[in-house]
Amino acid sequence: MPAVTPQCSLCEFVIQYLEKAVGNNRSEAAVEAYLDKVCLLLPGPTQTLCLNFVNKSGPIIAKLISQNQTVAQICDTLKMCNNGTEKRAESMFE
Amino acid sequence: MNLLIAKKRCDVFLVKTIGGTECALCKYVVAYVDAVIQTNQSEAAIDAALEKVCTIAPHSLHSSCVQFVDTFGPKLVEYIAKYETPDNVCNAIGLCKNGSNVVTEGRIEYLMRRFIILFSCLVETVKVEKEAVAGPVCALCEFVVGYVLKIVENNKSAAAIEHALEEVCHILPESKRNECIAFVDKYGTELIELIEKFGTPKLVCAALGVCVFNAQPVASGKYSKLNLFL
Numbered sequence: 369m370p371a372v373t374p375q376c377s378l379c380e381f382v383i384q385y386l387e388k389a390v391g392n393n394r395s396e397a398a399v400e401a402y403l404d405k406v407c408l409l410l411p412g413p414t415q416t417l418c419l420n421f422v423n424k425s426g427p428i429i430a431k432l433i434s435q436n437q438t439v440a441q442i443c444d445t446l447k448m449c450n451n452g453t454e455k456r457a458e459s460m461f462e
Numbered sequence: 463m464n465l466l467i468a469k470k471r472c473d474v475f476l477v478k479t480i481g482g483t484e485c486a487l488c489k490y491v492v493a494y495v496d497a498v499i500q501t502n503q504s505e506a507a508i509d510a511a512l513e514k515v516c517t518i519a520p521h522s523l524h525s526s527c528v529q530f531v532d533t534f535g536p537k538l539v540e541y542i543a544k545y546e547t548p549d550n551v552c553n554a555i556g557l558c559k560n561g562s563n564v565v566t567e568g569r570i571e572y573l574m575r576r577f578i579i580l581f582s583c584l585v586e587t588v589k590v591e592k593e594a595v596a597g598p599v600c601a602l603c604e605f606v607v608g609y610v611l612k613i614v615e616n617n618k619s620a621a622a623i624e625h626a627l628e629e630v631c632h633i634l635p636e637s638k639r640n641e642c643i644a645f646v647d648k649y650g651t652e653l654i655e656l657i658e659k660f661g662t663p664k665l666v667c668a669a670l671g672v673c674v675f676n677a678q679p680v681a682s683g684k685y686s687k688l689n690l691f692l
Contacts, residue, residue, distance in 0.1 A: 374581045377573065384573050388570055388659065389669065405668065409665070410574065410578065411578065414581050
């Protein structure tokens with residue numbers, strides 16, 4: 369099982385959902401229509417985290433999806449997975 | 463909390479709770495170890511069996527297998543003595559339910575659950591409960607979508623879904639039928655599109671906006687650190 373941090377798993381969930389939701393219509397407008405829906409699936413404080421993430425990064429997420437980027441590429445660009453975020457994540461839990 | 467301990471605990475938790483192949487993997491390992499201890503119950507023989515079992519497992523399962531053996535290996539012999547069959551052992555560990563996979567879910571639901579689990583097991587101070595504000599429409603929606611998915615199985619074409627939607631309300635008792643018909647009439651077009659797209663009741667009904675989940679007030683402490691990070 370790969371080591372996945374909470375923020376990386378959040379990003380992967382959100383982007384995978386949005387990519388599936390918009391299907392072949394990967395326009396920014398299509399993504400934006402689902403941005404306020406994706407977090408409603410999550411319970412309790414995880415929903416708040418998700419909303420923070422989506423509120424902060426929504427426009428860039430929409431842009432990256434419209435550029436046909438993959439889940440991995442997008443979460444990497446947003447610094448939610450890999451690229452040094454592992455380190456930052458660790459310091460949170462020490 | 464020590465990060466390594468937290469990580470280890472979460473990894474064990476994850477092995478226990480996610481992944482459709484875990485049940486099959488568990489039964490495979492248990493069956494192998496069981497076969498070995500029928501002939502030789504020495505500690506050396508059991509250790510050798512635990513070493514070997516993952517090397518002969520299908521390649522795609524190798525790393526999950528190693529993780530499973532690391533986690534449950536030392537206890538397997540005891541479990542086998544107690545529960546006797548692979549099905550029973552894997553049911554007892556929680557990796558199978560009645561001998562089958564505990565979960566069958568789509569990629570999105572898997573990722574969602576992985577996030578919830580990772581979050582809640584690392585940030586132990588925060589209790590994460592799924593509290594659906596499950597109004598009657600939500601329950602009806604999940605029933606309708608669940609029924610449609612069962613009927614259409616792998617043929618998620620618009621025509622097949624539409625046909626199933628026409629039938630679904632008629633299997634309900636009369637007291638619920640009109641409500642169901644009104645629901646299907648109102649959301650029919652969207653339902654067809656969302657079922658094609660998402661293929662699980664939870665995702666379809668949430669996207670439809672008839673099922674929502676409660677957002678709890680934000681806790682402080684470790685959680686707020688994570689919150690700041692995001």
